[in-house]
Amino acid sequence: MRKITEALRGDFVISRRPAWGYGLLCALGICLPLLFGVVSGHVPQGAAVALGGYLTTFGDAPGLPYGERIRKLLVATLLVTLGSGLGALIQPYPWPAVAVMGLVAMASAYWPVISISSVLAVALSYFSPASMSAPAHMGVTAAGGLLMTLLLVGLWPVRRLRPLRVAFEEAGEALAGLLEAAGRDQLSDESREALRRRAVTARDDAAKAFSRYWISEEDSRALERLLATLTRIFHETVALRVLRAAAVQTDIRTEWTAELDEATGALARALREAVTTGCSTAVPAALSAMGRFTERVEEIRLSAHAGGAPLPAAVLLGQIRRCLDRIGMAVRSVAQQAAEGVEIGPRLPRFGRLRKPVFSSGPHPLRLGLAVTLAMALMLLAHEHYAKWFVVTVIVSLRPAYRDTVERVVLRATGTAVGATGAAVVLAVAPGQYYLIVFITACAALGFAFRGASYGYWTIFATPLSLMLSDFSLRLDWAAAALRVVLTIAGGALALLFARLLWPRGQRAELNGRMAEMLEEHAALVRSLADQEPDEVRARTFSAAEAADRFSDSLDQLDKEPGGSAPQRLRDAVPVARRLRDNVLALSALPPPGEESGPTATILDMVADRLENVAEAVGTERPAAPADDLDGVLDELGEHVDVLSARRLDEVAEGAADEMTGVRRGIRHAAAAQPALKGLSAEALRLASLIAPRR
Incomplete structure (x- = not known):
């Protein structure tokens, strides 16, 4: 109960500024048909047009490019229109309608393109008074959907680039925040993880936005370069953070940290300015700060050659400087591309090719179909017009997870009570449509304004809309209000019953597979480092992160099952896997090992073998094989670094301080790789111990 209460409280947190303009447009698309219907004397038709527009908005996604939004709105209009026609066709046949509604609900859960709005269209059309034929009902519903589409994307020629600019700005802002955090030692792991997650999400959103625009080949290449530059900033920033943390642990004096943090802060400001204003005035200051850090690193390097500082630590600072240089060049490139801009002609939006259908798995489609079938059968026996609220509540409340169902039921009942009581009060105080x-206009404006900012407020204001629109031409009094609330609560109780009794713990069966998948993907990532293929490392990093996200999602779903609770050790495995990937990114930023590689490849193979062994143990539910002696090989790496340091100092004494010898290449790799390999090994062993089957 405590988790459910916390989740409901979180639903009412306003995460961003409400979209008041969007809310007013949606309210306009709903109230205009109602007003026209009342004025012209065609109230049922006007209400049907408004309801069609309202259901169509379920398919809208305001953050997408306008071509994608038009496609989604038109698909939603088509499906809602077909749903309203199907509801009108089955209206004369009550008992066949029971089976049809169940099948449609099941299909919507199995094939997401058949959205909840089309299922609602079938139900509301079936229960509405028979004032129009099926073709007429489809016609007015389509008119409402097209009107709403026109209002929402009518400003496309003027604002066609806005989603692209917003995605670009958000990605740059998020990366700038991550870059600033690289120098904050006092920042908590939770805060750092939140910044990292925001940067990853914003970068992925930018990639999706870029892919949805139809632009010239030249501009397409420019956007691809920009996206690659942002990705490079992310990877180098993660590597910089890992290497900086390792350098702080060395015996070298710490004056360099202030200069490094000054440089990263200046780069963050330059990046933020470039993406928000398109200017590059902050770039020279950032390059100057980088220059001061470079001078400090050079002083430390010369001191190390003279024996005044440990050579491995000086080499590690040299690698940090190279990471910082790559970030600086990338920020300057972003500033130049932002200043030049990308021109996109006023051509029609890109609709894209037909996509491969996506189907859902699991028991939820069958559970929803059975629940809706039973709800329809019970309401047919009641012979009550308002019975649709019982069926509609089951449709919108029953979710794949039990806890989500509880939240939906509570919010749905609350929204119905607010809407029914509000409508009754309005008509009692000032009778008239x-x-x-x-x-209705006020509810629509507030509901759609809060749609992207707070799910709780969206539900409270949006639930009354479907209620009042579908019953607009009927008598609304206190008795009707009470009946609606009672039927909504009864429908919610049926949804909870099905969520609790039919396959409530389906996530447990998938968890082992997700664990094994995550371990295997991270093992493949580590092994790709040994192969020294940069493109393969980047691809494997992305795959490993996705596998970890799927595993985390499974844990979240497990928490939402009745009596479910994800073990804390499995929760702890998610940040451990993230730190493992960070160490991989740090290692991938290092120069190649060359001939003096030492035991680097051996350590990587042993780490990958350990992860694969545990993955096999999870899949077979057998004890994992004994771990290899990684500590011994890491000690060999430390001895290898010491040997290379002594040989390099001998070369310096002989006058080869500026020559790129094999020994210099070897220590450049080994000294910088040593802390990252230690971190990688420690996190891999920690991950394996957390996930390994318990005897």
Whole structure:
């Protein structure tokens, strides 16, 4: 109960500024047909047009490029129109309608393109008074969907680039925040993880936005270069953080940390300025700060050659300087591309090719189909017009996870009570449909404004809309309000019953597979480092991160099952896997090992073998094989670094300080790789111990 209460409280947190303009547009698309219907004397038709527009908005996604939004809105209009026609066709056949509604609900859960709005269209059309034929009902519903589409994307020629610019700005802002955090030692792991997650999400959103625009080949290459530059900043920033943390642990004096943090802060400001204003005035200051850090590193290097500082630590600082240089060049490149801009002609939006259908798995489609079938059968026996609220509540409340179902039921019942009571009060104080239109308009404006900012407020304001729109031409009084609330609560109880009794713990069966997948992907990532293929490392990093996200999602779903609780050790495995990937990124930023590689490849192979052994143990539910002696090989790496340091100092004494000898290449790799390999090994062993099957 405590988790459910916390989740409900979180639903009412306003995460961003409400979209008041979007709310007003949606309210306009709903109230205009109602007003026209009342004025012209065609109230049922006007209400049907408004309801069609309302259901169509379920398919809208305001953050997408306009071509994608038009496609989604038109698909939603088509499906809602077909749903309304199907509901009107089955209206004369009650008992066949029971089976049809169950099948449609099951299909919507199995094939997401058949959205919840189309299922609602079938139910609301079936239960509405038979005032129109099926073709007429489809016609007015389509009119409402097209009107809403026109209002929402009518400004496309003027604002066509806005989603692209917003995605670009958010990605740059998030990366700038991550870059600033690289120098904050006092920042907590939770805060750092939140910044990292925000940067990854924003970068992925930018990639999706870029892919949805139809632009010239030249501009397409420019955007691809920009995206690659942002990705490079992310990877180098992660590597910089790992290497900086390792350098702080050495015996070298710490004056360099202030200069490094000054340089990263200046680069963050330059990046933020470039993506928000398109200017590059902050770039020279950032390059100057980088220059001061470079001078400090050179002083430490010369001191190390003279025996005044440990050579491995000086080499590690040299690698940090190279990471910083790559970040600086990338930030300057972003600033130049932002200043030049990308021109996109005023051509029609890109709709894209037909996509491969996506189907859901698991028991939820069958559970939803059975619940809706039973709800329809019970309401047919009741012979009550308002019975649709029982069926509709089951449709919108029953979710794949039990806890999500509880949240939906509570919010749905609350929203129905607010809407029914509000409508009854409005008509009691000032009878007349014009006053009801004002109330509906206010609910629509507030609901759609909060749609992307707070799910709780969206539900509270949006639930009354479907209620009042579908019953707009009927009598609304206190008795009707009470009946709606009672039927909504009864429908929620049926949804909870099905969520609790039919396959409530399906996630447990998938968890072992997700664990094994995550371990295997991270093992493949570590092994790709040994092969020294940069493109393969980047691809494997992405795959490993996705596998960890799927594993984390499974844990979240497990928490939402009745009596479910993900073990804390499995929760702890998620940040451990993230730190493992960070060490991989740090190692991939290092120069190649060359001939003096030492035991680097051996350590990587042993780490990958350990992860694969545990993955096999998870899949077979057998004890994992004994771990290899990684500590011994890491000690060999330390001895290898010491040997290379002594040989390099001998070369310096002989006058080869500036020559790129084999020994210099070897220590450049080994000294910088040693802390990252230690971190990689420690995190891999920690990950394996957390996930390995318990005897």
